[in-house]
Amino acid sequence: MQNIIEINNLTFQYDGDSPNSSAAVEGINLQIEKGSFTVILGHNGSGKSTLAKLLNGLLLPTEGSVSVDGLLTTDEKNIFEIRRKLGMVFQNPDNQIVCTVVEEDVAFGPENLGLEPSEIRKRVDSALETVDMTEYRFAAPDRLSGGQKQRVALAGILAMEPECIVLDEPTAMLDPKGRKEVIETITRLNKEKGITVILITHFMEEAENADRVIVMDSGKITADGSLFDVFSNTGLIVNAGLALPQSVELLSVLKQKGFNVKPGYISPKAAAKEIYRALKGGTL
Amino acid sequence: MSEILKTEDLVFSYNNGSPVKRAAINKVSFTLKKGETLGIIGHTGSGKSTLVQTLNGLIKPESGTVFLDGEDLWKNPKQVYQKRFRVGLVFQYPEYQLFEETVYKDIAFGPKNMGLSEEEIDFRIKKYISLLGLNLNYLEKSPFDLSGGEKRRVALAGILAMEPEVLVLDEPTAGLDPVGRENLFKAIELYKKERSAAVIIVSHSMEDLARLSDKLLVMNLGEAKMFGTVEEVFARYEELSKMGLDVPVVTKILLELKALGLNVNTKAFTPAQAIKNIELLLKEGDINA
Numbered sequence: 001m002q003n004i005i006e007i008n009n010l011t012f013q014y015d016g017d018s019p020n021s022s023a024a025v026e027g028i029n030l031q032i033e034k035g036s037f038t039v040i041l042g043h044n045g046s047g048k049s050t051l052a053k054l055l056n057g058l059l060l061p062t063e064g065s066v067s068v069d070g071l072l073t074t075d076e077k078n079i080f081e082i083r084r085k086l087g088m089v090f091q092n093p094d095n096q097i098v099c100t101v102v103e104e105d106v107a108f109g110p111e112n113l114g115l116e117p118s119e120i121r122k123r124v125d126s127a128l129e130t131v132d133m134t135e136y137r138f139a140a141p142d143r144l145s146g147g148q149k150q151r152v153a154l155a156g157i158l159a160m161e162p163e164c165i166v167l168d169e170p171t172a173m174l175d176p177k178g179r180k181e182v183i184e185t186i187t188r189l190n191k192e193k194g195i196t197v198i199l200i201t202h203f204m205e206e207a208e209n210a211d212r213v214i215v216m217d218s219g220k221i222t223a224d225g226s227l228f229d230v231f232s233n234t235g236l237i238v239n240a241g242l243a244l245p246q247s248v249e250l251l252s253v254l255k256q257k258g259f260n261v262k263p264g265y266i267s268p269k270a271a272a273k274e275i276y277r278a279l280k281g282g283t284l
Numbered sequence: 285m286s287e288i289l290k291t292e293d294l295v296f297s298y299n300n301g302s303p304v305k306r307a308a309i310n311k312v313s314f315t316l317k318k319g320e321t322l323g324i325i326g327h328t329g330s331g332k333s334t335l336v337q338t339l340n341g342l343i344k345p346e347s348g349t350v351f352l353d354g355e356d357l358w359k360n361p362k363q364v365y366q367k368r369f370r371v372g373l374v375f376q377y378p379e380y381q382l383f384e385e386t387v388y389k390d391i392a393f394g395p396k397n398m399g400l401s402e403e404e405i406d407f408r409i410k411k412y413i414s415l416l417g418l419n420l421n422y423l424e425k426s427p428f429d430l431s432g433g434e435k436r437r438v439a440l441a442g443i444l445a446m447e448p449e450v451l452v453l454d455e456p457t458a459g460l461d462p463v464g465r466e467n468l469f470k471a472i473e474l475y476k477k478e479r480s481a482a483v484i485i486v487s488h489s490m491e492d493l494a495r496l497s498d499k500l501l502v503m504n505l506g507e508a509k510m511f512g513t514v515e516e517v518f519a520r521y522e523e524l525s526k527m528g529l530d531v532p533v534v535t536k537i538l539l540e541l542k543a544l545g546l547n548v549n550t551k552a553f554t555p556a557q558a559i560k561n562i563e564l565l566l567k568e569g570d571i572n573a
Contacts, residue, residue, distance in 0.1 A: 043461040044433060091459070145328065172459045175328045176488050176530070202461045243462035246491050246533035250555045254562065268533055272540030275562065279546065 005032035009064035024050040026219040037190045039207040040200045042216035043241035048200045052168045056086045087157030091169040093149030103137040109160040127158040147178025164196035204245040228264035247271035289316040294348035308334040310506045321483040323493035326503030340371035372448030376455045379435035382427040394446040412441040433464040452484040490532045494553035534558040
């Protein structure tokens with residue numbers, strides 16, 4: 001498979017940092033495959049948001065390089081094309097909405113691409129349809145719930161027809177219902193439209209649909225693998241300042257007590273099946 | 285222990301007297317003792333935030349009564365202001381309410397309004413900033429130079445410095461990472477223990493509430509649908525799920541095991557309790573239902 005993102009030996013240090021303070025991102029090498037769903041986990045200050053901003057050239061590397069679909073972020077004439085290919089959604093929906101009507105807000109991006117009005121119309125309608133917000137196309141964004149606002153922000157990105165979407169803690173300010181709406185929408189975009197998704201979060205449960213899980217700590221990648229493998233290494237998760245999902249916590253204590261279970265299951269159903277298998281298997 | 289807070293049939297509507305009147309809370313009653321923690325569960329729009337604002341008199345109920353330490357909060361409307369110091373309310377994202385030049389001045393704001401002496405204020409500021417795990421050299425910093433998690437702790441210190449008997453927190457950990465969340469809960473527990481304070485926490489996390497609460501109040505469409513111990517409330521998972529609310533993940537796992545045909549006791553709401561029930565299943569030998 002082809003890679004959409006290539007990161008080579010990337011280091012980034014904020015301007016104000018003194019020369020001997022540690023870098024926000026340090027020596028990262030990473031390739032992201034086209035069409036994949038990657039979750040990046042890390043506590044506040046682990047460098048995950050800095051990494052996100054380095055992906056579309058909002059920040060430029062202090063050392064090393066980042067390229068999106070073969071375009072280097074350090075070359076200024078690439079920036080416009082990179083930001084079209086790679087859309088970003090941030091934590092606070094209120095900071096991302098600029099217009100007073102939902103569909104105008106979604107049209108903002110494609111208008112800046114200088115597209116024909118008929119093409120813009122087509123893209124706005126289709127983007128709102130995709131995030132299931134067509135019903136609200138004439139609504140004022142400030143009357144929407146947090147989850148709905150995030151879906152509008154997502155539609156604004158979709159209307160640019162990106163190849164990759166990076167979401168930086170998109171559900172941190174949402175209630176459980178809003179969180180579910182957003183995660184379901186993202187998963188659908190990945191599975192049905194083949195859009196590459198990079199989801200940055202500290203809600204471990206949101207990693208459930210990911211092909212690949214990356215853990216960041218102190219600006220470095222400390223784990224990279226399948227959901228199951230990463231979550232089986234419970235010590236590493238805890239050391240990275242993350243909380244185990246309750247299902248994983250339960251399984252890992254059972255394992256310590258001598259039960260023949262593997263801890264890497266997140267959903268209650270999968271965890272229950274694993275416990276059932278161990279109990280029935282007579283291998284205790 | 286004695287009852288510190290009690291509500292009786294609280295009713296409040298927004299746009300009262302207009303055709304678009306909408307009841308936000310309807311006949312809500314509960315009691316809270318000193319040293320107890322009450323968790324409030326409910327969807328966005330269920331009336332939780334309106335309810336907590338009636339508890340310190342920010343909202344005057346249309347009907348019904350809030351009793352603080354046995355006395356009607358609105359008995360003498362001019363004294364509600366004084367009583368507000370006794371019920372500390374921490375809103376969602378309290379860090380947006382910081383406004384002073386320094387952390388010191390920001391924390392001092394509440395105690396100053398109480399009319400405490402300079403010495404007492406100074407003592408309390410230092411005490412509560414430390415309780416929240418921040419170094420004393422933070423006091424001279426501008427609150428706007430701090431990280432999100434630090435700002436939240438300063439905002440909470442400002443409330444604790446008034447030493448309220450009832451501490452009410454609306455979604456205190458929203459947006460915090462797991463370490464920040466643990467630290468905040470630890471500070472709340474410390475405060476509660478030291479002052480024998482009562483605590484009310486509004487949260488969407490059933491796992492956190494199962495761990496922290498003595499009692500739970502379930503709000504739905506403005507009404508108090510359930511009020512009881514954690515065990516009593518979570519045992520009614522079918523009703524909760526009809527309201528679109530969850531039970532803790534470990535409880536769900538036990539329910540799944542039961543559905544798979546195991547004779548497991550599903551009354552467990554923390555990982556430790558769940559493990560006990562699974563081990564018990566083995567000891568009893570006959571694991572099938």
